[in-house]
Amino acid sequence: MEDVAKELLSRLVRRIPLVRLRHVLGRWERLSKTQLLSLDFTQPKWALCENLLSLCEENEIAVKDLTEIEMLYRSEYPDQGVWHVFQLVDTSEESLSSDFMHFRDQFKANLKDLINHVSIKMKKLEDESVWIRIAWGGNFSRPNHLKPTYVVHHLQTPYVFVSSLANKHKPLLFQALALSAHCGSVKDVNLSGRCLTALRDLSMRQYKQVFPSRHQKRLEERDLLPNPSIENEHIKLAEYKQQVASEVFGDGVLPKLETAVYKLETKYREHGSENLARRDEPFRGVVKFSSSNLLESLKYCVSSGMASTPVTPLLSSITHKGRNYFVIKDKQHGSVPNTSASKF
Amino acid sequence: MSLLRPFSKLPELNMANVLLVGNDDTFQHVLADAIVKQENNVNVNVRLARTLPLPAENEDSRPRIDLVVLIVNLRSELSLSSTETSLKHLDTGFFLGKVCFLVTGARCTSVPHERLASLRKIAVSLHCPLLFTEDQTAKGISAAAGRVLNILRVSAGLVPLATGLGLSTLIRCSLPPDLDCQD
Amino acid sequence: MLGELGMRGDGGGCGGLVNAPCPFSGVLAHLSALETESVRLVELQREAWRQQATREELCATVERLRAQRDQLRAKVLSATSLQQVMTEVDQENEEKRSEEEKSAGDSQLHMSLLTARLSHVKNLLRAHHLIGGYDITETRRGKGVCFSIATAFEDRTLETYNVEMDLARTMRICRHNIPPFIPLERLAQENFQSDIMAFLDSLSMHLNAYVGRRQQVRLIQELFHGSVKVLESNALCSILVLRCRQVGEKKAAALCTLEYGDPTRCLPTRVTIDSEEKTLTDSPQWNEIQALFLETPAHQALLAIRREERIA
C-alpha cells in the first residue's frame, strides 16, 4: 500500500468526526462486517487510524477506494468548506436531454484532453445530483489527492457548485464543463456559502417563495388562536410588513446563507470641501453582513420594522438575483451591475 | 394624527386598558401575554402599538386607555428616538400618573452609557416612573408584567384609596447620584 | 475585636469554608418562592378559564365552516362548466340589478350598473381562474404584475407557478419560481415583448407537460409498487426507464424506455422495449403495447397491460 494512500487515510481519519466516520465506513462497502465490528471507535484517533491501515492492507485497498470514503463523507455531510456557485450560460437544446452516462464520459474525456495528470471520480446520488471529485496533478506530477476539487452539478439545470478550486485550474474545469454540458460558457454568479443545499435552493428557486395573489393570508390566520384581550393597533401595518418581508425573502425555512458582502466605490461629492471632492480615486468600503442564517435575520429586520419598507434592492437582490457578493459603483446608482434579465 | 386623550372616553366596569408602545414586536407580544395571563379578578385589555399617534380608523373601537407603557430597548438607538417622537402625541393628562417607561437591556455591555442617561432625563422631566426589565428571561418578563399590572390597577382606579397621580409622586424617576465623588 | 466576632460567626473558625448561609436570606428566599408560586397559580387559573372559552369558540367556527363547505360542494356540483358559472353569475347580477332598479333612483342607477359590471368582470375572472386560467395580480402599486399559472394533470390540480414582471421601464421578469430546467429564458426571448399571451401559453404548456410527466412517474411508483420498477429518470422527467416482468413460466424481464422528446407534451415521442428473449420483442402484441405507450400516459398504459395480464 503506497504511502500516498497511508497519508490520505490518516488525514481522512483526522478530519472526520468519529460518529460520522463510523457511519461513512458503514456505507463504504470495502470492509466486511466483522472488520467493521473489530474497529473500536472509542479509542484515540491515531490508534483507530493504525487499525484501519492494517485492515486496508489486508484488503489491499488502493487510493481510489480511499477517495471513495472521502467522497461519501463529502456527499453525506456537504456543509464543509465554502461552495461557489457558477452558471452555465446560453445552454443549447441538447443540454436538456443529457443523461448521466453521456455527461460522465464527455466530461472525463474533455478534461483528460486538457490536462494529462488528473484523476476524476464521478457518481450520481438519489437526488439527481452529480458529484465530481477531481484530484489535480501538474504536467509532470501525479494527481494530488490531498487537495481535491469537488463539483456538484444537477443535470439539465444551468448551475454548478464548486468547492476548493484553485485559480489555475478554473479555466480547465470550466472548459470541460462547457463542452460536456453543451453550453457556451460558465460564469460566476457571486454566490457562495458553506451550506450546499441552501445555495442550491437559492439559485434554483426551490425554497418557498411568496407571490402576491388576490387571496392574501391574514395575520390572524397565521398565528393560531389570537388572544381576544390583546389587540394590535397597527395590525394592517404589521400585515403589510409581514407580507413584504415574505415576498422578498420567502416563507417557511429560508436557505441558510451566512454572509453578504457589499463593496462600495463612491466619489465624495459635496460642495465646499474641495480637497475631498477633488481627489479622483474613489472611496472604497466593504460592508459585510454575517449571521448564522442571514436571510432569517434580514427578514426579521424587515418584518419587525427595523429596516424600512419597501426593501432596498440591495437586500432584495440577494434572493431575487441569488447572489451575495455585490460591487456598488457610482454610475449605476445603488443598483447592482448586470441587472439585465440574463439570469433566470 | 390625533392626540391620544386619557379622559375622552368613559371607563367600563372592572376593565383596565393598557397601551404598550414600542417597536420591539417580540418582547411586546410576550409581555402582553404575560400581563393578560397574570390578571385574574379584573379583565385587562392590552393594546399594542409601534409608535404614536395611533391610527385614526380604530378611534371609536378603542376603549379608554388607563396606562401608557413606553417600551424602550436600550440596545437600539431607533427605539429611544421613536419613543421620543411618540411622546409628542400624548395628551398632557396622561402625565398625571398614566405613563410609565419600561426599559430593557440596561445591563448590556454594548449599550452606550449616555443613552440611559438621556432617557432618565426625559423621565425625570416628565415625572414618569422608569421600570427596568430583564427581557431575556421568562422570570424577568413575568415580574415586569406584574409591576405594570400594579401600576395599571391603581391608575385605572381599581385600588381603593389610591390614585395614579398619588402613586406617581412616589415612584417617579429621580436622577441617581454620581457615586464616584463620594470619597 | 472583629476577629473574635468573626469566630463567633463560625464554629471556632477552624479552617473550614464559609458556607453557612446568611441567616436572613432564608426568609427572603422563602418570600420570593411564595411569589413565584402565587403567580403560577394565578396563571393556571386564568389559563384553564381561557381554554374553556376558546374551546366553545372553536366549536362554533367548526359548525360555521361545515355549513360553508356543504354550500360550496353543492355549488361545485351544480357548476361544472364555464357556461354554467357564467349563467349563474349573470343570474346573480340580474337579481342585483333588478332589486337596485327597484330601490334606487336614476342617479344611483348608473352607479349601481357600474358596480354590477365590475362584479360581473370579477366573477368572470374568478370563473376563469376556477377552470385553470392565469391569475393576474397587480403588484408594487401598478409597477408590476404577477401571473400565477396553475398546472393540472388528469383533472387533478398540482402546483401553481408564479412569474412576477416589472413594468417599470421595459417589461421584464423580475422573479419567479419556475424550475430551472424549464427554458424560461428562451421562451421569453421568442415571444415575450411581442405578445405576452403566447409566452404564457407556451410556458404553461411546458409546465403542464413537466408536471404531468412527473405525476406519471409518481403514479407508477404508487400503483405498481414492487411489480414495475423505475430504473432511471431525470429532473426534467424527459426520460423514463421501466423494468417490468412479464407473466409466463420464465418471468422474463422487459425493459421499456420512454423518451419524451417534446418538452411540451406529457406523452413519449419514442418508446423502445427490449426483453430477455428476442422473440417476444418483435411479436405483434408488444408492438401494440409500444403504440399504447405512445398515445396514453404511462401509468394508464401499464394498467391496461396488467389488465390484459401481460405483466405481473
Added chain:
Amino acid sequence: MNPVLCLSLCLTPNNVFCIVVEAGTPWKGNDTVERHLAAVERVGLSRGLSPQAVSILLEFSLSLRSAIGIRVLKFLVPASTVPEEAIIRGVSWLCVDKMPVNMQVLFVRWVLTVFDLIDSKDQLRAIYGFIFNFVTEENLVRRVLVLLFITYPLLELQTRMGCQPFLMHLLSVYKVYCPELVTISVPAKMKSGFKNHNSTWKAALAAVQKSSTTELLSDLQLSVGVSQQPATRKRKLHRHLTIPAVSSSIQSQSRLSGSKVFPLEQLRTFSQLLENLHRIELPAQMGSLLGSTVALHFLDCVRDSSAFLRLNFWLGHLLHEEFIFCKDGGTQDLTEATGFLNTLISTQCFLQEGFAATELFLYKFLNIWDGSLLRPEILGLLSNIPVVPCSRIKTLLFEPLMQLFFTSSLFFKCSVIECLTNMLLKWLTWHSVYAFEDELDISVTSQTPMNMTLSGLMDSVVELVHFVGRISTIGLQLEGYHSLLLSFTLDFYMMVSDMYLKYDLPLVLMPPAGVFYPALFATDPVNLDKLCHIMYRYRTNLMSAKNQEQKMKISRKTYHEFNQYVVSMVSCLWNSRAFQPGMGLEMDEGLLSRSGVPEPWTRFSLVYHPAFLGYAVDFHENCWPERMKMDLSSIKLGKRWDWYVEFLYCQGLQGLKEFMQSSLRRQSSVGGTRATSDSQSQPPS
C-alpha cells in the same frame, strides 16, 4: 539592525540549555532552529520548563521582537518556579520601548499568570508600582480627581492611536468606575483583557503542575472554596464567577527554604494563624480570601489597607462585569451568580461588615434593578451595608427603593421591609459594639473611611425608621392592609421599640398612625398581639428613659403620642369606649350611627374584636356548653370577665398579657399611664 542573539536550542530529556551561536543567523526557513523550537515547545507544554530555561527563553523571546518571540512566550510554561531576576529583566525590556504592543500585553499577562510561581518577590515589590501601572492603576481608579487626569489623556491617546488592546482594557476598567467619562463602548470580548483565567497559559500551567506535584493539588483542594469541582475549569473560560484558589508561592517554599514567607494555603487551623501571623503573605488572587475562614480571620487581624484595597478592587470589578456590564445582557443562568453572592453574603456576615465595593455596586445596581433578578441575594447584600450618612441616604437608598417598592408585588414589599429590619439590626449591633468608644467609627476596615459620630448614626437611624414608617403606611394602604405585610412591619417596630434598652441607642420613635391603627383593628390575633408587645416594650423603654433624664432627652411629643396610643388601645380593648371623645381615636356620632352597627363602641372590645371573636366563642362554649343561643355579652359579667382574660392569656397571647398587666396595674409611673390608671378603676361595662 539590532544585535539579535540567536540561539539554537538543543534538548535533553528534562530541561533546556542553550548555546549562543554567532549573531546574524537567518531566522526565516532555518530548519534546525525551527525543529528545536518545536521540540522545546513540546516539552514546555507537556512537562514545563526548568527555572533557568525559563529565564533564558524569556530573555531570548523578549530580545527579538518578532513572531518567534511571541511564539516562545506562548509556550513558556514553568515547571516549578520562575526566577525573580528573569521577571525583572523582562520588565527592563519592557521599559525599552521598542517592544511591539501585542508583545507587551502578552508579557504582562504572562507575568500575571505566573505571578504565584515567582520564587521571591522582595526586589519585585520595588517595581510593583510599574507593573500594576501597566495593568490597571487600581488605587488610582478610586480617586476621581486623579481619574479625570488619567482618563482624558487616555481617551485622546485612544482616539489618536486607535484601539490598542491594552488601552482598551485599561479604559474598560475605568469604565467600571466612571462610565460617564469613558463613553466609548468597549467590545465584550475585550473586557476579559487582563484577567488571567482566560490567558494562554492557564490550562497548560495547571496541567503541568497537576502532573508534577500532586500534594500541591490536594492542598489546593483542601483550602479552596467554590471553584473546586473540576468541571468548572471549562466554565471559567467564559464565565468567571468562581472564587479562585488560595495560592501563593508555595512551590518556592518547598525549594528555597530561606525566605521567611508563610503561604496562606498552608493555614489549616486558627492556632497556625496565630503562630505565623507576622510572616503570612497575601495570595496573588485576593478573591481567594473569600473562600476560607482562616484567611478571613487573617484579613481581619491585619490592618493592611492595601489588602482591602486589592480585595475591594477585585470584588468591584467582578460585580460590575457580571451584573452591570453583562456581556449578553443577562441571559446566562443564575446558579453560579447565586452561589457567588451567597458566599459573599455569608462572608460579610462572618466579618460582620460589608465591603465598600459591594456597597458601591449595590447603589448602582438598585438604579437598574427590575426587582426580581436575584432578589434574595441582592436584598441580603443590601441588609449588610454599613451605616449610610443621612445626607446621602435618601438619594442613595430611599429613592430607588421606593420606586421598586410601590410598583412591585406584596411579597417584594415584605422582603424590602425584612431587609430594612436586618439593616437596622446590623447598624444597632455595630453601635452597641462600638458604643463605649467615644469616637464611633463604624467601618474601620472597609475602604470608605467615614468617621461616624453618635449623632450621625442617630440621624441615619431616624431617617431609616421614618422611611419605613412612610412606605409601610402607604404600602399597607395599597395592599389592603394585608396581614403578612402588617406582621413584617410590626417586626420592624419590635426592633425600633427596643432600641434604647437592647442596643442602648438613646432614641425612642413611635410608629405612625397608619401602622398603629391598622394593627389595632387587625383581623388576626397575631398582629394585635405583636402590637401589644411592642407597646409594652415602648413603655418599658420610656420608663427607663424617664428615670435617667439627664442622659437622654425624650421630647414631650413622643410621650404624648405614646399616651394617645395607649388610651385608644385600652378604651377599645378593655373598657369598650372606642371612638368616644377623649379616648384617642374619635369619630363623629352621626357617622357611627349611619354605619348601622349597634353600640359601635363595644365592637373592638376583647370580646367582640374580630381578632378575638373566635376565642370569645370558644370560651362561651366552654362556659355554657348547654346553651343553645349564644350571648357573648354575658362574658362581660362578673368573674367571667377575669376568667375570659385569663383564658386569652392562656391562648399564648403573651403580648396582650404584658401590655394589659403593665398598663392597667401600674398606678403611678410615666405620664403615659396616668390616662390608663383611672381607666381600670371602674368595672368593665
